[in-house]
Amino acid sequence: MGINTALSTAIGGLANVNAGLSVVSQNIANASTPGYVVEASTQQSLTADGIGMGVASGPAVRVLNAQQQTDVFNQNAVVSGLKTRQAALANIDSVLGTPGQGNDLASLLGQVQSSFSALLSAPDSAAQQNATVNAAQNFAGQLNTLGNAVTSTRQQAQDAIVAGVTTLNTTIATIATQTKQIMAAKASGQSSADLESQRDVSLTQLSNLIDVRFLKQDNGDLKAITPSGLSINFQPGAANFATQTTAIGPASSYPGGGIPAITMNGVDVTGQLAGAGALGGNIDVRDNIMPGLQAGLDEVAQTTSTRFQAQGLTLFTQPNGTVPSGGGVPTQSTYLGYASTITVNPAVLQNPSLVRDGTNAVAGSPTGASAFTPNPVGGPTGFTTLISRVLTNAMGVQAQPGIAQPAPNNNGLGPQGNLVGPFSGGGSLATMTAAVMSGEAQQSSAMSAKLDTEQAVQTTLTTNLSQSSSVSVDNELSLMVQLQNAYGANARVLSAIQSMWTQLLQTVQ
Amino acid sequence: MSLFGAMSTAISGLSAQSDAFGNISDNIANSQTVGFKGTGTSFEDLLTSSTATDNQPGSVRAIADYQNNVQGAIAQSSNPLAMAISGQGFFPVSQVANGQIGTTNFSPQQYYTRAGDFKMNNSGYLVNSDGGYLNGWPIDQSTGAVDSTKLQPIQVTQSVYNPVATTKVNLAANLPATPAANTPISSQVSVYDTLGTSHVLTLNWTQNAADSWTVAVNSPDDVNGAALGTATVNFGPTASGNPVPDGTVGSITNGTGTLSSAAFTAGAPAALNFTSDFGSGPQTIALDVGTYGQASGLTQYAGTAYQLEGITQNGAPQGSFSSVSISSAGDIQVNYDNGQVRNVAQVPVTVFADPNALQRQNGSAFTATIASGDPLNQPAGSSGAGSLVTGSLESSNVDIATQFSNLIVAQQAYSANAKIVTTADQLLQTTLTMKQ
Numbered sequence: 001m002g003i004n005t006a007l008s009t010a011i012g013g014l015a016n017v018n019a020g021l022s023v024v025s026q027n028i029a030n031a032s033t034p035g036y037v038v039e040a041s042t043q044q045s046l047t048a049d050g051i052g053m054g055v056a057s058g059p060a061v062r063v064l065n066a067q068q069q070t071d072v073f074n075q076n077a078v079v080s081g082l083k084t085r086q087a088a089l090a091n092i093d094s095v096l097g098t099p100g101q102g103n104d105l106a107s108l109l110g111q112v113q114s115s116f117s118a119l120l121s122a123p124d125s126a127a128q129q130n131a132t133v134n135a136a137q138n139f140a141g142q143l144n145t146l147g148n149a150v151t152s153t154r155q156q157a158q159d160a161i162v163a164g165v166t167t168l169n170t171t172i173a174t175i176a177t178q179t180k181q182i183m184a185a186k187a188s189g190q191s192s193a194d195l196e197s198q199r200d201v202s203l204t205q206l207s208n209l210i211d212v213r214f215l216k217q218d219n220g221d222l223k224a225i226t227p228s229g230l231s232i233n234f235q236p237g238a239a240n241f242a243t244q245t246t247a248i249g250p251a252s253s254y255p256g257g258g259i260p261a262i263t264m265n266g267v268d269v270t271g272q273l274a275g276a277g278a279l280g281g282n283i284d285v286r287d288n289i290m291p292g293l294q295a296g297l298d299e300v301a302q303t304t305s306t307r308f309q310a311q312g313l314t315l316f317t318q319p320n321g322t323v324p325s326g327g328g329v330p331t332q333s334t335y336l337g338y339a340s341t342i343t344v345n346p347a348v349l350q351n352p353s354l355v356r357d358g359t360n361a362v363a364g365s366p367t368g369a370s371a372f373t374p375n376p377v378g379g380p381t382g383f384t385t386l387i388s389r390v391l392t393n394a395m396g397v398q399a400q401p402g403i404a405q406p407a408p409n410n411n412g413l414g415p416q417g418n419l420v421g422p423f424s425g426g427g428s429l430a431t432m433t434a435a436v437m438s439g440e441a442q443q444s445s446a447m448s449a450k451l452d453t454e455q456a457v458q459t460t461l462t463t464n465l466s467q468s469s470s471v472s473v474d475n476e477l478s479l480m481v482q483l484q485n486a487y488g489a490n491a492r493v494l495s496a497i498q499s500m501w502t503q504l505l506q507t508v509q
Numbered sequence: 510m511s512l513f514g515a516m517s518t519a520i521s522g523l524s525a526q527s528d529a530f531g532n533i534s535d536n537i538a539n540s541q542t543v544g545f546k547g548t549g550t551s552f553e554d555l556l557t558s559s560t561a562t563d564n565q566p567g568s569v570r571a572i573a574d575y576q577n578n579v580q581g582a583i584a585q586s587s588n589p590l591a592m593a594i595s596g597q598g599f600f601p602v603s604q605v606a607n608g609q610i611g612t613t614n615f616s617p618q619q620y621y622t623r624a625g626d627f628k629m630n631n632s633g634y635l636v637n638s639d640g641g642y643l644n645g646w647p648i649d650q651s652t653g654a655v656d657s658t659k660l661q662p663i664q665v666t667q668s669v670y671n672p673v674a675t676t677k678v679n680l681a682a683n684l685p686a687t688p689a690a691n692t693p694i695s696s697q698v699s700v701y702d703t704l705g706t707s708h709v710l711t712l713n714w715t716q717n718a719a720d721s722w723t724v725a726v727n728s729p730d731d732v733n734g735a736a737l738g739t740a741t742v743n744f745g746p747t748a749s750g751n752p753v754p755d756g757t758v759g760s761i762t763n764g765t766g767t768l769s770s771a772a773f774t775a776g777a778p779a780a781l782n783f784t785s786d787f788g789s790g791p792q793t794i795a796l797d798v799g800t801y802g803q804a805s806g807l808t809q810y811a812g813t814a815y816q817l818e819g820i821t822q823n824g825a826p827q828g829s830f831s832s833v834s835i836s837s838a839g840d841i842q843v844n845y846d847n848g849q850v851r852n853v854a855q856v857p858v859t860v861f862a863d864p865n866a867l868q869r870q871n872g873s874a875f876t877a878t879i880a881s882g883d884p885l886n887q888p889a890g891s892s893g894a895g896s897l898v899t900g901s902l903e904s905s906n907v908d909i910a911t912q913f914s915n916l917i918v919a920q921q922a923y924s925a926n927a928k929i930v931t932t933a934d935q936l937l938q939t940t941l942t943m944k945q
Contacts, residue, residue, distance in 0.1 A: 002908040002910050002911065003908060003909065003910050004540070004582055004904065004905075004907070004908055004909065005582040008582045008584040008904060009582075011584070012584060012585055015585065046583055046585070046898065046901065047595065048580050048582075048583040048593070048595035048596070048898065048903075049580040049595060049596055049895075051580065053582055053583040053584070054582075054583075054584065054585075056585045056900070056901065057585065180846050183831070183844070183846065183848050184831045184832060184844065184846065187831060187832050187834055187842075187844035187850070188589055188832040188834055188844070189589055189834060189900065215819065217848075219848055219850070220848075221848040223821065225817050225818075225819060225820060226817065227814075227815075227816050227817050228814075228815060228817065229682070229694070229695050229696035229697060229712075229815055229817045229820075230696070230697050230817075231696070231697065231698045231699065231817075231820045231821075233699050233707075235707070235826055235847065264697060264709065265699065265707065265708070265709040266709065266729050266730075267697055267709045267711055267729060269697060271692070271693050271695070272695070272697070418691070500910075504909070504910055504913050505913075507913065507917065508913050508916055508917060508920075
């Protein structure tokens with residue numbers, strides 16, 4: 001249709017260049033915006049009745065490798081889960097002390113032993129008796145410190161879970177709002193690229209919290225599932241997570257042990273959230289890692305107390321002066337959190353000479369300690385029977401010659417009776433203490449090593465994603481040159497049409 | 510006689526050329542009118558007497574040459590509701606009855622137009638700049654069927670989208686062949702009741718023996734108690750007794766409570782049906798776990814942990830009006846903010862046997878005549894009807910360069926005819942001076 005079609009085609013060309021240039025300028029302006037994905041303009045040729053009618057610009061689309069993005073989201077959850085666990089273990093590392101520096105549990109137990117050795121050569125020295133009590137106090141104090149650190153770390157994890165659930169809800173609400181906008185934009189044929197980049201920032205937040213897979217729909221809608229079985233709809237009220245704050249004690253446990261569940265619309269989903277992600281990491285810290293350490297410490301406290309008591313010196317007790325009875329179901333039920341409360345027997349504190357004389361008579365048993373009668377008041381000041389029993393039996397590997405010390409409980413530990421301790425077989429108190437300490441140290445270093453590996457993977461994946469989806473200013477500038485040329489060419493067509501018009505009008509006089 | 514005849518012939522030539530001139534000016538005046546179709550001029554000679562030896566001057570008359578079937582240029586528009594027809598055909602439109610502007614009393618006369626610059630007015634009608642109300646075939650909301658026997662003005666109501674109760678849940682997951690002890694396996698999915706309220710359904714899986722699992726369906730919101738029932742799902746040939754590959758669903762048996770399922774048929778969908786009641790009556794939901802004997806949906810392969818691949822349901826909460834758009838098939842789509850799309854009507858393209866015989870009306874509109882043939886409403890892009898280009902407008906099909914060349918010709922022809930008149934006048938003067 002001649003000159004008019006040429007004109008509208010050229011104008012369409014100019015409009016298309018304008019659209020392309022606005023995408024380029026948006027890209028350049030957002031070159032350093034976090035989470036921004038480079039956009040590309042789209043266009044298609046228009047035809048009617050087989051005749052070319054110019055070009056139609058479409059909405060800008062994002063240049064994004066969806067698989068790479070999914071990998072990054074998955075890795076985010078893995079890394080943030082490990083980070084949470086590693087931070088919790090580092091908390092314990094900081095109070096564990098350094099072997100050889102005299103401030104760790106094993107050295108403090110060694111000091112108890114050496115103070116008894118010193119007492120053996122001077123049983124009547126009041127100063128040495130006091131020194132022995134002090135060494136015992138230091139050992140009990142370190143157990144308290146560790147026990148309290150474990151409990152407070154669990155409390156921090158619980159507080160983080162409560163905060164995490166709140167963040168989870170607000171993030172889901174944000175994503176729901178953004179999804180609604182994206183769907184509206186898509187439905188009306190507008191570009192949703194910028195909105196989607198904004199939504200991706202929220203998705204990254206969510207992927208740090210929980211292990212989640214996103215299913216993007218063509219109409220802009222978004223669904224999320226977790227591999228563990230949850231499905232999250234981004235509709236108002238469709239996924240409402242809840243939990244309550246609670247004060248964590250050594251006996252607190254989930255489920256049924258006083259720790260509230262995390263619910264989604266009223267259904268307990270704690271099990272499905274455990275695993276990767278910061279939320280899963282905190283659940284693991286609260287319900288497995290820290291209770292595992294607690295169980296080891298409690299076992300050390302309980303075994304130390306009973307082995308001393310069995311030899312006739314009730315040196316370590318609860319603040320009320322009694323040693324917790326064992327034999328509960330689950331195994332540790334009667335002495336949960338004993339590590340936090342263990343102290344030197346108040347009777348011994350009042351009368352330090354009891355560390356020489358003994359506190360209780362022992363009947364003697366063919367499978368346990370041999371018989372013992374405490375040194376009565378006014379008895380010989382050079383009484384060393386008890387000190388020898390402590391050094392060779394309570395702190396040794398045999399309850400009496402030929403009879404091995406009973407092995408500590410290693411299975412069915414913790415408030416739920418489902419935890420395993422770090423001990424292997426019997427052994428002396430020093431072996432047990434070392435097992436607890438090296439168990440924690442190994443767990444911590446293994447976690448750090450794993451975190452390093454996964455973080456390296458995360459860095460690689462994130463770099464790959466940003467290389468393929470972030471703005472390359474070089475590309476944008478070369479595109480700009482192309483667009484400039486295209487604009488010039490279209491404008492040239494316009495000016496040709498203009499001169500044709502002039503000629504045409506001149507013909508008609 | 511012939512002298513006067515020549516003069517009247519020249520006058521008819523003048524009149525015919527001025528008609529052509531009028532058409533050219535009409536065309537140029539409407540060269541920027543959306544959907545305008547130009548009118549050309551053809552000329553016809555009229556005979557008085559013509560024999561083997563004698564020919565009397567006749568005359569000429571101008572005949573309008575309508576170009577209703579000539580495509581105009583299609584240009585992109587910023588109006589998302591704009592449409593252009595690429596190819597033959599017209600949009601059927603209605604106009605309000607005479608003297609009733611502002612009402613929705615439509616004239617029974619059916620109009621046709623190529624002007625597709627439709628906008629939604631305050632009553633929800635799609636109206637073009639010439640006051641034409643776009644007509645369409647209504648779509649039945651329950652069946653989705655297009656009623657092509659009824660053509661009526663399209664009215665979009667900005668109502669809410671009624672909630673859709675869930676009737677189907679699709680589960681795709683791998684159950685671990687050797688599950689870790691003490692690790693509950695369950696999936697949660699939100700379903701919607703008839704009021705659009707969201708409720709959680711929990712599917713708990715427990716392994717009975719190798720390849721045999723029990724699924725318990727629970728819903729805490731169910732008025733008849735949370736437990737909806739259990740069923741046994743068997744995988745592979747050994748556990749199910751059916752010839753299916755290892756790891757695929759072989760049978761679903763022992764339904765308790767409200768759970769039931771269809772018997773095994775190779776290649777048939779494996780589904781569990783159960784009925785829940787969230788307070789507004791029983792709601793039957795089919796849990797689709799794939800196909801018997803095929804590794805789709807639910808499988809049981811090696812592993813110790815449950816791996817959910819996808820769980821979807823077909824319900825929707827209520828939604829509010831978000832926007833109106835037109836698909837290239839001519840469907841008027843109402844978009845709701847819950848992601849649902851409702852097709853309310855389909856715009857047909859009306860074709861005529863002879864579109865150039867249509868009666869022109871104000872506002873780039875046409876009406877059918879006997880000569881044009883009956884209007885034939887066709888879905889866009891089929892049976893000879895043009896296809897729709899959405900978000901675009903058809904410009905006037907007038908080309909000014911052509912009009913200008915016609916103008917030059919008409920001008921010259923007019924001058925030539927005028928010359929005949931003045932010459933005839935001179936000849937008559939000569940004749941008159943013959944007798945003093």
